[in-house]
Each structure stands twice: as structure tokens, then as C-alpha cells.
Amino acid sequence: MLIAGPTRGGKTVLLKSIITTLLLSHSATDIELIGVDMKPQSLAFRKFGPVWTSLVDRPEAFVDVIQDAIFELEKRADKLAKAGCESVQEYEETTGHRFPRRFIIVDEYGRSFGSPCEDEIATGMMQLTAMGAGLGIHVILATQRPDAEIINGKIRANLESVVCFRVANGVQSRVILGHEGAETLPKIRGRAIYSAGDETVLQVPYISDKTLQRLLSSRRPARGKHGNGEWKTIQARSLRVGEDL
Ligand SMILES: Nc1ncnc2c1ncn2[C@@H]1O[C@H](COP(=O)(O)OP(=O)(O)O)[C@@H](O)[C@H]1O
Numbered sequence: 001m002l003i004a005g006p007t008r009g010g011k012t013v014l015l016k017s018i019i020t021t022l023l024l025s026h027s028a029t030d031i032e033l034i035g036v037d038m039k040p041q042s043l044a045f046r047k048f049g050p051v052w053t054s055l056v057d058r059p060e061a062f063v064d065v066i067q068d069a070i071f072e073l074e075k076r077a078d079k080l081a082k083a084g085c086e087s088v089q090e091y092e093e094t095t096g097h098r099f100p101r102r103f104i105i106v107d108e109y110g111r112s113f114g115s116p117c118e119d120e121i122a123t124g125m126m127q128l129t130a131m132g133a134g135l136g137i138h139v140i141l142a143t144q145r146p147d148a149e150i151i152n153g154k155i156r157a158n159l160e161s162v163v164c165f166r167v168a169n170g171v172q173s174r175v176i177l178g179h180e181g182a183e184t185l186p187k188i189r190g191r192a193i194y195s196a197g198d199e200t201v202l203q204v205p206y207i208s209d210k211t212l213q214r215l216l217s218s219r220r221p222a223r224g225k226h227g228n229g230e231w232k233t234i235q236a237r238s239l240r241v242g243e244d245l
Pocket residue numbers: 005006007008009010011012013014189190191203204205206
């Protein structure tokens with residue numbers, strides 16, 4: 001999924017809604033949430049507490065996340081081939097083994113460009129978005145800069161759905177959605193066009209940090225995977241209901 005719109009358009013709030021929904025609809029062993037927050041000094045994802053399998057904020061660590069996911073993709077593809085299965089669903093039905101669904105959720109994706117890692121990130125993203133969703137590894141990219149330099153044609157073609165908030169003009173709408181229209185959305189925070197084949201105008205539900213912490217307070221911590229120790233730091237600061245970091 002691509003989430004695009006101007007600063008303060010509502011992108012991070014939508015990500016928070018999506019993350020909360022994913023956590024409420026999957027058990028801790030059934031989901032791997034990888035947070036990549038490229039906004040400097042951002043606390044947005046940390047507010048969730050120890051739900052992250054991995055949480056990173058540097059382009060170099062983002063490259064590790066991508067490479068680890070590609071490695072996992074290849075492993076999954078290999079297992080499917082060995083079992084003679086064409087899809088994850090078929091594999092899971094045949095073997096009774098379920099792959100955890102992995103979600104790589106990136107806020108301010110555009111900011112990873114301009115770093116020395118940008119080529120590695122772009123190439124890796126291409127590979128990942130080409131095969132990932134079919135093997136249970138999903139990518140959600142939020143960015144203010146959805147131009148071709150940041151989201152190249154191949155990545156773009158692989159992103160199955162787009163959420164576009166109100167933009168300044170028809171040209172920007174065309175870059176994001178392929179046509180004009182998002183510039184005429186009413187000036188209501190959280191109002192956006194959701195495009196996944198068909199298009200719908202939607203209102204993103206607002207979720208405060210307090211609410212998401214209350215909803216997730218009884219959740220078991222995720223198991224850290226990438227060995228960067230990040231999640232442990234977060235766990236040590238784990239939240240009490242209503243507490244603000
Ligand atoms: N769906 C929404 N409903 C109500 N207010 C919202 C909504 N989305 C965003 N806002 C308001 O706009 C502010 C900026 O939203 P944010 O998601 O941080 O923007 P972005 O990440 O696109 O810069 C939020 O702090 C909130 O006050």
C-alpha cells in the first residue's frame with residue numbers, strides 16, 4: 001500500500017490506525033510488525049510499546065530490514081516449491097504450518113532517499129513488493145513525496161492499493177492516483193481517496209495515543225528478531241495505560 005499526502009495530511013494517523021487494527025486482529029505469534037520511521041526524532045511508532053518485532057530509524061537499518069525480508073521470501077518460496085504448492089494458502093492448508101504475516105510499515109519513506117543507501121533501498125523494495133504480498137510479506141509506504149524518483153514505476157506497479165489525502169493540485173493527484181481529483185477533496189482532516197482497483201472516498205478514523213495504548217495494553221510483547229536490541233529498549237519503557245512517553 002502507498003499512503004501519500006502533504007505534511008499534516010493524516011498519513012501517520014492512518015498508519016497508527018492500521019497498526020492498531022493489525023494488532024487487534026492477529027495474535028502475537030501470527031504477525032511480525034517491522035516499523036521503519038524515517039522522520040527524525042519521531043516517537044510515533046514507539047508509542048505502541050513492545051509490539052514491534054523490529055523498529056528502526058536509520059537508512060542502514062532499513063536496508064537490513066529489506067534484506068532480511070527478501071531472505072525470508074526466498075525461504076518461503078523454497079518451502080512452497082518443495083511442498084509442491086502454488087500459494088501460501090495452499091501450503092498452509094496442506095501442511096498445517098502457517099507463516100507469520102509480516103508487515104513492513106514505513107513512515108516518511110521519501111526521507112530514506114538522499115542517503116548513501118538509497119539505491120539499495122530502491123532495488124530491495126522492488127524485489128520485495130514484486131513477490132512479497134503473495135508470500136505473506138506486506139509493505140506499507142507513507143510518503144509526502146510520491147514522485148517517480150522516490151516510488152519508481154516498478155514499485156508503483158506492485159503496490160496494490162493507494163490512499164491519497166487532499167493534495168495541492170491536480171498534477172500531484174495525477175502522480176499519486178493517475179488522475180486528477182484528490183485536490184478537490186473537502187478540507188476535512190483524514191479525508192482521502194482509497195484506490196484499489198475501484199476508488200472510494202474514505203474518512204480515516206482518528207486514533208489518539210491514549211486510545212491505542214488502552215486497546216493494546218494487554219498484548220504480549222513481540223519477539224525481537226533482528227537482534228538490534230531496539231525492542232528491548234522499548235519494552236523496558238513499556239507503557240502504563242494512559243501514560244504519555
Ligand atoms: N483522521 C483524522 N481525523 C482527525 N484529525 C486528524 C486525522 N488525521 C490527522 N488528523 C490531525 O492532523 C494532525 C496531523 O496528522 P498526521 O497524521 O501527523 O499528518 P502527516 O503524518 O501526514 O504529516 C494530527 O495530529 C491530527 O491532529
